[in-house]
Amino acid sequence: MQLKELKLTINGRPYNFDVEPKTTLVELLRGNLGLTGTKTGCSDGSCSACTVIVEGKAVKSCSILALQLNGKNVLTIEGLEHEGKLHPIQESFIEGHGMQCGYCTPGMIMSAKALLEENLNPTEQEVREAILGNLCRCGTYPKIVRSILAAAKEMGGM
Amino acid sequence: MIRDFEYFTPRTAEEAFALLSHYGDESKVIAGGQSLLILMRQGLVAPKYLVDIKGISSLDYINFDMKEGLRIGALASHRAIETSRVVRNGFGVLAEMEQRLASVQTRNWGTIGGNLCHGDPTGDPAPVLIALRGELKMASLIGERTMVVEDFFKNYFETALRNDELLTEIKVPSPLPHTGTAFTKFSLIVGDYAIVSIAVSITLNSNGGECCDARIALGSVAPVPMRAKQAENLLLGKEITDNIIEDAAQIASREAEPITDTQASEEYRRELLRVLVRRVANDALQRAKKA
Numbered sequence: 001m002q003l004k005e006l007k008l009t010i011n012g013r014p015y016n017f018d019v020e021p022k023t024t025l026v027e028l029l030r031g032n033l034g035l036t037g038t039k040t041g042c043s044d045g046s047c048s049a050c051t052v053i054v055e056g057k058a059v060k061s062c063s064i065l066a067l068q069l070n071g072k073n074v075l076t077i078e079g080l081e082h083e084g085k086l087h088p089i090q091e092s093f094i095e096g097h098g099m100q101c102g103y104c105t106p107g108m109i110m111s112a113k114a115l116l117e118e119n120l121n122p123t124e125q126e127v128r129e130a131i132l133g134n135l136c137r138c139g140t141y142p143k144i145v146r147s148i149l150a151a152a153k154e155m156g157g158m
Numbered sequence: 159m160i161r162d163f164e165y166f167t168p169r170t171a172e173e174a175f176a177l178l179s180h181y182g183d184e185s186k187v188i189a190g191g192q193s194l195l196i197l198m199r200q201g202l203v204a205p206k207y208l209v210d211i212k213g214i215s216s217l218d219y220i221n222f223d224m225k226e227g228l229r230i231g232a233l234a235s236h237r238a239i240e241t242s243r244v245v246r247n248g249f250g251v252l253a254e255m256e257q258r259l260a261s262v263q264t265r266n267w268g269t270i271g272g273n274l275c276h277g278d279p280t281g282d283p284a285p286v287l288i289a290l291r292g293e294l295k296m297a298s299l300i301g302e303r304t305m306v307v308e309d310f311f312k313n314y315f316e317t318a319l320r321n322d323e324l325l326t327e328i329k330v331p332s333p334l335p336h337t338g339t340a341f342t343k344f345s346l347i348v349g350d351y352a353i354v355s356i357a358v359s360i361t362l363n364s365n366g367g368e369c370c371d372a373r374i375a376l377g378s379v380a381p382v383p384m385r386a387k388q389a390e391n392l393l394l395g396k397e398i399t400d401n402i403i404e405d406a407a408q409i410a411s412r413e414a415e416p417i418t419d420t421q422a423s424e425e426y427r428r429e430l431l432r433v434l435v436r437r438v439a440n441d442a443l444q445r446a447k448k449a
Binding site: 001002004020021022024043044045048051054057058059060063064065067068070111114129130132133134 | 160162165167191195198210212263267349
């Protein structure tokens with residue numbers, strides 16, 4: 001199968017790839033780059049564990065062909081920390097026990113990041129709508145919501 | 159596993175038409191891929207040639223003017239429609255429907271055109287666009303054509319779109335005065351595919367009394383999104399009362415052709431229609447009175 005050229009920026013760094021057209025973004029991140037912070041939970045686009053941020057928007061990386069992102073910016077969970085310091089959202093999830101097994105957590109945090117980039121003062125309802133697609137099998141939702149609201153406060157909102 | 163395919167990224171609609179015309183039935187269009195990739199991953203769809211139109215920016219717009227009404231490019235994302243001021247102000251029911259469609263991740267990348275062309279009878283936009291008298295524009299190398307939304311759907315996952323065509327635009331006329339439109343969908347989890355969905359549009363006379371136009375569009379209760387025309391006729395030419403709405407809901411429920419599946423039984427879907435058509439028709443009526 002003919003490989004196609006792909007240029008994109010991931011977590012602030014530019015990359016060049018030669019990929020098979022059928023490669024999804026999550027396969028590129030985990031397989032080609034070893035960025036395994038982004039998880040695959042379901043294989044059919046229904047759990048949103050694979051959520052990353054493309055051009056400021058939360059998307060499911062399992063449901064996007066990598067080649068559709070030529071020239072675009074991608075942010076993954078690995079890109080949140082800054083010079084060794086965790087992002088306030090990450091700190092908030094730790095403090096607020098916003099996880100049990102931790103598998104949905106990167107996706108939850110990326111959905112939260114996308115929300116707070118747009119709206120630093122979300123209502124509880126807006127937080128719930130932002131993470132509506134992110135399934136948590138452990139049922140940690142109340143603490144996830146509280147962690148996100150606490151992060152918003154910490155980040156200067158509310 | 160997704161099977162290998164040859165991949166094209168036309169930059170203009172014309173380039174896309176040429177590719178589709180050339181490769182015919184062996185080609186498939188991908189826009190956001192939020193429905194298509196699921197099928198490709200399951201091996202249900204395995205095109206030899208994939209024509210990726212997501213980058214054709216000339217098809218991504220939301221415009222309004224008093225004469226033409228609302229014109230939405232086929233590549234407008236669900237999220238763009240949901241958050242568009244023009245849509246919220248003049249066609250609020252469209253934004254309401256988009257807000258409940260799947261989740262924000264899907265809405266950020268998926269497109270309204272992709273949703274319609276997928277032809278899923280459980281899709282949310284179709285009933286709303288039918289209630290709003292929506293029209294679709296399709297184009298190919300040989301020209302353009304237009305059809306009303308309800309004529310676009312032929313069968314489960316089968317639309318009137320030819321293989322060499324692209325859906326280019328969704329047009330929604332400005333609502334007539336004293337028109338109210340409302341929508342609801344029923345699903346077990348918010349954002350899931352609808353078990354039933356209902357959109358009702360009611361237009362009242364200028365004296366605000368009699369109903370002079372009515373549309374009752376139902377989703378997930380037939381192989382295609384459908385209009386309950388007998389129920390609509392019951393509302394026409396009358397001042398609408400609770401009893402009339404009740405009767406219309408009963409008739410709509412009988413007109414529908416729901417099936418029993420893993421989500422719900424045929425009888426439960428009919429019961430949902432009896433209850434929810436009544437509620438949505440009432441909402442539409444109240445909106446019409448205020449409009």
